[in-house]
Amino acid sequence: MREIRVYGLYELEIEAWNGIDALMRISNMARRAKLSYQTLNATFEPGKLRVRITALGDGFETRWLAAKLEKMPEVYRVEARLLKPLEAETY
Amino acid sequence: MLIIDNTFKPLRRPMPCWQLLGSWLGGGFVVKHWLNGGGAAESGSRGGAGVNGTRVVDHAARVLKELGVREVFGITGGSIMGFFDALALEDFEIYMFRHEQGAAHAADAYGRIKGKPGVALATSGPGATNLVTGIANAYFDSAPMLAITGQVPTAVFGRDAFQETDIVGVTAPITKFNYQIKRAEETGPALRTAYRLAYEGRPGPTLVDFPRDIQLKHYVPSDEHAYLPIDFSKYVPPKPDIKAVRKAARLLVSALRPVILVGNGVYWSGAWTQVLRIAEILQAPIVTTLPGKNAVPSDHPLVMGPAGMHGRLEADAALANADVVLAVGTRFSDRTVGRFSPELAEKKIIHIDSDPSEIGKNVTPEVGIVADAKAALNALLRELPSVTRRDSKFVEWLLEIRRRYEAAMERWARRMRKFAPWKVLKAIREVAPKNTIAVTGVGSHQMWAEQHWDVYIPGTWLTSAGLGTMGFCIPAAIGAKVAARDRPVICIDGDGSFQMTMNNLALIRDYNLPITIVIFDNRALMLVKHWQIYLYDRRIVATEYSPRPDFTKIAEAYDIEAVRPSDLGEVRKWVDWSIRSREPLVMIIDIDNNEDLVLPWVKPGDWLTNAVKPPGLEDLELVYPEAKQYLAPIPQAS
Numbered sequence: 001m002r003e004i005r006v007y008g009l010y011e012l013e014i015e016a017w018n019g020i021d022a023l024m025r026i027s028n029m030a031r032r033a034k035l036s037y038q039t040l041n042a043t044f045e046p047g048k049l050r051v052r053i054t055a056l057g058d059g060f061e062t063r064w065l066a067a068k069l070e071k072m073p074e075v076y077r078v079e080a081r082l083l084k085p086l087e088a089e090t091y
Numbered sequence: 092m093l094i095i096d097n098t099f100k101p102l103r104r105p106m107p108c109w110q111l112l113g114s115w116l117g118g119g120f121v122v123k124h125w126l127n128g129g130g131a132a133e134s135g136s137r138g139g140a141g142v143n144g145t146r147v148v149d150h151a152a153r154v155l156k157e158l159g160v161r162e163v164f165g166i167t168g169g170s171i172m173g174f175f176d177a178l179a180l181e182d183f184e185i186y187m188f189r190h191e192q193g194a195a196h197a198a199d200a201y202g203r204i205k206g207k208p209g210v211a212l213a214t215s216g217p218g219a220t221n222l223v224t225g226i227a228n229a230y231f232d233s234a235p236m237l238a239i240t241g242q243v244p245t246a247v248f249g250r251d252a253f254q255e256t257d258i259v260g261v262t263a264p265i266t267k268f269n270y271q272i273k274r275a276e277e278t279g280p281a282l283r284t285a286y287r288l289a290y291e292g293r294p295g296p297t298l299v300d301f302p303r304d305i306q307l308k309h310y311v312p313s314d315e316h317a318y319l320p321i322d323f324s325k326y327v328p329p330k331p332d333i334k335a336v337r338k339a340a341r342l343l344v345s346a347l348r349p350v351i352l353v354g355n356g357v358y359w360s361g362a363w364t365q366v367l368r369i370a371e372i373l374q375a376p377i378v379t380t381l382p383g384k385n386a387v388p389s390d391h392p393l394v395m396g397p398a399g400m401h402g403r404l405e406a407d408a409a410l411a412n413a414d415v416v417l418a419v420g421t422r423f424s425d426r427t428v429g430r431f432s433p434e435l436a437e438k439k440i441i442h443i444d445s446d447p448s449e450i451g452k453n454v455t456p457e458v459g460i461v462a463d464a465k466a467a468l469n470a471l472l473r474e475l476p477s478v479t480r481r482d483s484k485f486v487e488w489l490l491e492i493r494r495r496y497e498a499a500m501e502r503w504a505r506r507m508r509k510f511a512p513w514k515v516l517k518a519i520r521e522v523a524p525k526n527t528i529a530v531t532g533v534g535s536h537q538m539w540a541e542q543h544w545d546v547y548i549p550g551t552w553l554t555s556a557g558l559g560t561m562g563f564c565i566p567a568a569i570g571a572k573v574a575a576r577d578r579p580v581i582c583i584d585g586d587g588s589f590q591m592t593m594n595n596l597a598l599i600r601d602y603n604l605p606i607t608i609v610i611f612d613n614r615a616l617m618l619v620k621h622w623q624i625y626l627y628d629r630r631i632v633a634t635e636y637s638p639r640p641d642f643t644k645i646a647e648a649y650d651i652e653a654v655r656p657s658d659l660g661e662v663r664k665w666v667d668w669s670i671r672s673r674e675p676l677v678m679i680i681d682i683d684n685n686e687d688l689v690l691p692w693v694k695p696g697d698w699l700t701n702a703v704k705p706p707g708l709e710d711l712e713l714v715y716p717e718a719k720q721y722l723a724p725i726p727q728a729s
């Protein structure tokens with residue numbers, strides 16, 4: 001398991017339950033990842049919270065955050081993808 | 092394993108919501124109607140002390156009872172007294188702590204011993220915030236506990252009402268799950284969910300915040316959901332990936348010096364038999380983390396003890412000279428390995444953990460296996476030959492380090508003006524039965540115990556490892572004793588740690604909880620003084636105490652026998668007396684704070700083989716001769 005580390009712009013899509021409290025807990029977790037956040041959009045539907053985050057950083061960090069979020073009880077689904085690889089120096 | 096590209100999907104399939112919402116408890120509740128002798132029962136919904144058994148709190152108490160809870164720890168107050176009232180009506184044993192932090196540590200320790208969450212209760216505002224350190228402690232040591240906090244009535248939320256604190260916000264980063272009940276019918280599901288989440292998968296603390304108006308509402312449950320809409324299936328660890336297991340087996344069989352690093356995940360998974368078996372097949376030494384000391388018997392010939400900042404020399408040497416490390420149920424803390432690079436990065440690491448976020452977090456493994464430790468090790472055992480031909484030279488070399496280390500400690504002890512802490516621990520161990528639960532405070536005494544206290548039975552070592560919380564010992568020992576009244580419990584405490592939660596000594600007589608407390612009394616915050624001596628040019632700042640208070644008087648005030656032994660014979664005699672006669676004891680051990688330097692010690696950020704060694708071992712080499720040859724630069728052809 002030698003990971004290929006890719007810097008770039010990542011997107012995380014999260015589906016969760018428990019409204020703004022879940023958003024707070026998700027944000028708390030996100031604060032611990034060494035990523036530079038670009039956007040965060042949240043929509044609240046009955047029984048479902050959808051969050052979309054874009055962040056600049058290392059794929060390894062994104063993966064760590066995705067795994068952490070995924071383990072949160074209120075989170076139903078997490079998907080992370082690399083939107084744009086970047087040179088590390090770019091940021 | 093995962094390669095980052097533009098399509099990676101973390102780990103879990105989504106679960107359809109209809110499945111999550113599908114579990115109903117169709118009319119399964121029998122609601123008792125209480126007709127208490129105290130005259131007309133006032134309805135709880137009107138905010139009085141009604142005891143008619145149909146309040147939300149009565150339902151909550153019955154839910155806890157159905158879950159098997161019989162004992163709770165806490166302190167009451169305006170926002171939680173209704174719940175205390177209902178718990179008393181349901182015959183719960185309520186342990187009245189003297190500070191909520193103590194209640195939380197007790198619940199944490201109770202959970203570690205029972206494998207089911209301990210329950211801590213507090214009122215809103217200061218009661219709830221006092222729980223915070225204890226909740227954080229349970230979080231960082233992955234211990235199952237459930238905190239239930241009172242909250243101001245929903246009508247005044249956000250209005251800075253008296254004793255209002257957003258405890259859900261405060262504890263969000265230090266709980267596995269937390270939830271504020273907003274409607275009566277959420278109470279049962281919230282409590283069941285929080286209780287279950289505390290122990291399912293990787294254990295951890297959960298919190299339910301319970302507003303006062305909801306507590307006192309009239310409520311007859313019918314058609315109540317069993318749980319909140321949570322996907323519990325995500326806590327069933329995936330089956331070990333057989334390809335990864337095979338690769339791990341190949342690495343281990345071809346390794347020159349395989350070493351097994353054990354974390355406390357091995358204890359939670361009940362996988363110590365598998366660990367020992369694999370070690371025997373491979374002739375691989377076992378080293379542990381500080382909490383992982385709880386997971387394997389110290390007297391097994393291949394167990395070298397804990398490695399790391401305050402590890403044992405033979406364990407540091409084992410880990411440092413390994414070429415392949417099988418790490419199980421550990422997060423790879425810097426405390427265990429000193430530093431992550433360059434030395435550790437050169438080793439081939441096989442990392443087994445049920446939590447995917449732990450794998451690759453601090454070190455990049457050659458093989459990562461996300462699975463329950465026991466399942467993964469069983470799979471590995473199936474792939475390993477029943478014997479391997481590896482000579483025992485490496486293990487013998489480590490055991491020789493152990494012999495020299497122990498001999499040097501004996502010589503050092505003879506030179507000490509007061510007690511040598513490790514000799515005290517060994518003397519206590521001689522008289523304490525094997526199933527004794529040892530609990531520690533935080534500081535040098537804890538590190539001495541890490542190095543010299545033998546854990547014979549997994550599950551008998553309770554320490555605050557992740558958070559390092561001074562004050563853990565007394566309340567945790569109380570919680571452990573409640574969980575295991577038939578077993579001796581010894582609290583190995585420091586004078587500083589003791590003073591942080593000693594108010595909870597009151598519970599020892601109140602509830603007949605005879606624990607044996609040993610205070611390593613160096614009148615100092617010694618572990619910090621140790622750093623000042625080595626890292627701050629001996630500038631001693633705010634780490635030395637006055638002789639106050641007199642601990643014998645403190646013990647007497649709580650009606651507990653106190654002794655100051657003058658030699659190891661007396662230490663043995665008093666501990667034996669306390670355990671056999673089931674009498675609580677406070678034993679004060681005089682230690683000189685100029686001599687109490689826990690060695691070996693790996694300086695922060697340093698590598699294991701650079702450990703500062705105990706006196707007389709300066710020439711002891713921790714680099715294995717063959718490893719040295721192996722690492723030596725290849726001579727250039729002339």
Ligand SMILES: Cc1ncc(C[n+]2csc(CCOP(=O)(O)OP(=O)(O)O)c2C)c(N)n1
Nearest residue numbers: 534535536561585586587588615616617618
């Ligand atoms: C609540 C808390 N405050 C401060 C610290 C920092 N700290 C770590 S060890 C230590 C000294 C502990 O003193 P004592 O309990 O007397 O143990 P000793 O080191 O003297 O054996 C301190 C202050 C801590 N770990 N926890």
Ligand SMILES: [Mg+2]
Nearest residue numbers: 585586587615
């Ligand atoms: Mg001290």
